[in-house]
Amino acid sequence: MKIEGRVWKFGDNIDTDVIIPAPYLVTTDMEELGKHCMEGVDAAFAEKVRPGDIIVAGKNFGCGSSREHAPMAIKGVGISCVIAEGFARIFFRNAFNMGLAIFESSGVSEGIEDGDQVSIDQDTGEIVDHTTGRRFSANPIPPFMQELIEAGGLMSYVLNKRRG
Amino acid sequence: MSQTITEKILAAHAGRDTVVQGELITVRIDMALANDITAPIAIDLFEKSHIESVFDPERIALVPDHFVPNKDVRSAIQVQAMRTFARKYHIKHFFELGEMGIEHVLLPEQGLVLPGDVVIGADSHTCTDGALGAFATGVGSTDIAAAMITGEGWFKVPESIKLVYNGQLRKWVTGKDLILYTIGDIGVDGATYKAMEFTGDVIKALPMADRMTMANMAIEAGAKSGIISPDEVTLDYIRPRAKRPFECYTSDPDAAYAEVRTYDVSGIEPQVAFPFLPENTRSISAVGTVPIDQVVIGSCTNGRIEDLRLAAGVLNGRTIDKNVRLIIVPATPTVYRQAMAEGLLEAFLAAKGIVSPPTCGPCLGGFMGILGPGERAVATTNRNFVGRMGHPSSEVYLANPAVAAASAVLGRIGGPEEL
Numbered sequence: 184m185k186i187e188g189r190v191w192k193f194g195d196n197i198d199t200d201v202i203i204p205a206p207y208l209v210t211t212d213m214e215e216l217g218k219h220c221m222e223g224v225d226a227a228f229a230e231k232v233r234p235g236d237i238i239v240a241g242k243n244f245g246c247g248s249s250r251e252h253a254p255m256a257i258k259g260v261g262i263s264c265v266i267a268e269g270f271a272r273i274f275f276r277n278a279f280n281m282g283l284a285i286f287e288s289s290g291v292s293e294g295i296e297d298g299d300q301v302s303i304d305q306d307t308g309e310i311v312d313h314t315t316g317r318r319f320s321a322n323p324i325p326p327f328m329q330e331l332i333e334a335g336g337l338m339s340y341v342l343n344k345r346r347g
Numbered sequence: 348m349s350q351t352i353t354e355k356i357l358a359a360h361a362g363r364d365t366v367v368q369g370e371l372i373t374v375r376i377d378m379a380l381a382n383d384i385t386a387p388i389a390i391d392l393f394e395k396s397h398i399e400s401v402f403d404p405e406r407i408a409l410v411p412d413h414f415v416p417n418k419d420v421r422s423a424i425q426v427q428a429m430r431t432f433a434r435k436y437h438i439k440h441f442f443e444l445g446e447m448g449i450e451h452v453l454l455p456e457q458g459l460v461l462p463g464d465v466v467i468g469a470d471s472h473t474c475t476d477g478a479l480g481a482f483a484t485g486v487g488s489t490d491i492a493a494a495m496i497t498g499e500g501w502f503k504v505p506e507s508i509k510l511v512y513n514g515q516l517r518k519w520v521t522g523k524d525l526i527l528y529t530i531g532d533i534g535v536d537g538a539t540y541k542a543m544e545f546t547g548d549v550i551k552a553l554p555m556a557d558r559m560t561m562a563n564m565a566i567e568a569g570a571k572s573g574i575i576s577p578d579e580v581t582l583d584y585i586r587p588r589a590k591r592p593f594e595c596y597t598s599d600p601d602a603a604y605a606e607v608r609t610y611d612v613s614g615i616e617p618q619v620a621f622p623f624l625p626e627n628t629r630s631i632s633a634v635g636t637v638p639i640d641q642v643v644i645g646s647c648t649n650g651r652i653e654d655l656r657l658a659a660g661v662l663n664g665r666t667i668d669k670n671v672r673l674i675i676v677p678a679t680p681t682v683y684r685q686a687m688a689e690g691l692l693e694a695f696l697a698a699k700g701i702v703s704p705p706t707c708g709p710c711l712g713g714f715m716g717i718l719g720p721g722e723r724a725v726a727t728t729n730r731n732f733v734g735r736m737g738h739p740s741s742e743v744y745l746a747n748p749a750v751a752a753a754s755a756v757l758g759r760i761g762g763p764e765e766l
């Protein structure tokens with residue numbers, strides 16, 4: 184499966200407070216959270232994003248608290264996937280549990296620019312920047328985690344399995 | 348195939364002989380834990396799934412500890428949700444006020460987590476239980492909701508870092524100092540995704556309380572878990588507490604590690620982590636003059652009876668500096684009663700400190716000792732991030748209970764030897 188979209192670039196150590204500021208943690212509604220996505224760094228982000236857009240970031244994306252509202256907000260605003268140099272561990276886990284596709288790839292934060300059109304092949308991990316023609320590689324998403332994403336997250340996955 | 352203790356535990360819980368680092372596996376969960384911040388979300392997800400029962404009412408622990416005794420209406424509502432859920436699904440290990448303590452001290456103390464277990468908790472310091480020789484790690488609320496249904500969790504088998512401690516511990520140097528020193532060495536992301544395995548002669552001689560302090564702060568180096576192989580010290584602690592069978596695993600001598608680091612502890616002094624990261628460590632002799640406003644002795648890191656004994660021993664009849672507030676937080680009711688029986692509470696009160704009921708309270712800037720603008724605290728807790736204990740301009744310095752108590756008397760950061 185291929186994901187393609189326009190890139191929004193962020194730096195290193197984007198923490199969960201920036202992704203979804205604490206005052207909005209009173210809801211677990213994805214769309215509602217999406218309206219405040221990235222407000223800590225770009226107040227108008229949610230208005231500018233088009234469904235399917237991609238976030239590209241540096242090291243340690245999602246560090247900080249274990250709040251699941253962070254991947255929910257990213258998904259809620261319509262971002263199709265996050266590509267970063269690296270992710271904080273609990274964010275990594277929560278992203279898959281929420282059904283948000285994320286990819287680790289070194290070099291992307293230097294090599295991909297804001298606004299570039301980028302595609303990523305989920306099975307092979309190949310990333311192509313169609314604006315510049317540059318290519319990068321990410322670790323492909325293992326089959327189990329692809330299943331999580333396709334099911335829409337861990338809860339739907341578990342419930343689907345129970346229903347058989 | 349040679350394996351680490353972590354790989355052996357995960358393999359056993361996946362129903363396999365071996366697992367490979369990096370592999371994704373589904374494992375059986377021995378204990379799933381959530382607190383008053385994270386349980387309500389898991390409960391909500393569980394209820395929305397319309398499943399009629401939990402996988403095992405004895406394998407779920409719900410511990411309201413962060414804002415308890417309820418600090419306001421919203422925290423009361425969160426605990427209500429836990430209480431209602433616990434009654435409805437007959438959750439055995441729901442802890443009402445009076446039995447409630449800080450989750451990562453309470454669970455081992457009550458024998459609810461045992462060597463060889465897989466423990467998940469919707470709280471990042473769940474890694475504390477690794478001190479018993481269990482695989483224990485922090486997860487999100489969704490993981491807990493799913494585990495309450497299936498009794499399972501998914502994991503990537505982590506690589507391990509082996510940390511070997513040799514030599515002779517100096518006076519006043521504790522497990523807290525060893526872990527702070529280590530975090531100062533490898534950094535707050537030095538062990539991201541990995542299991543930190545603590546070994547060596549020093550660890551073998553270390554009491555359980557210190558071992559738990561070390562495993563507790565593995566997350567502060569970004570680790571997935573911290574672990575110590577069970578030995579006689581572990582078994583002395585576990586045997587009177589365990590109410591179900593358990594298994595002790597140890598790493599094979601030629602198991603594969605991502606990295607091995609060896610420390611000679613003989614030169615290590617008590618450590619102080621300066622704001623705003625646990626990796627900003629300095630030896631006590633290099634601290635300089637740092638006046639303080641408050642001292643907090645407690646938390647899942649250093650709120651055990653051993654910690655209170657150490658602090659009371661340092662106070663030794665002295666009163667604290669008149670510009671300092673001293674707050675003591677016994678981590679559980681058992682710790683509290685033991686401290687009372689040993690006269691420690693009297694010693695703290697006589698020193699002009701106060702004693703709080705068991706709670707996370709000040710550790711996360713919840714309540715019971717919030718810092719005002721520009722105020723400085725020495726705390727035996729685990730995080731000194733910006734605003735962790737109150738106002739964004741306040742500062743937290745992490746230290747062991749002996750240094751914390753000495754600092755309360757001195758009115759500035761200092762060690763017991765200065766008294």
Ligand code: SF4
Binds near residue numbers: 451706
């Ligand atoms: S004592 Fe502090 S670190 Fe430990 S569980 Fe409570 S809030 Fe978290």
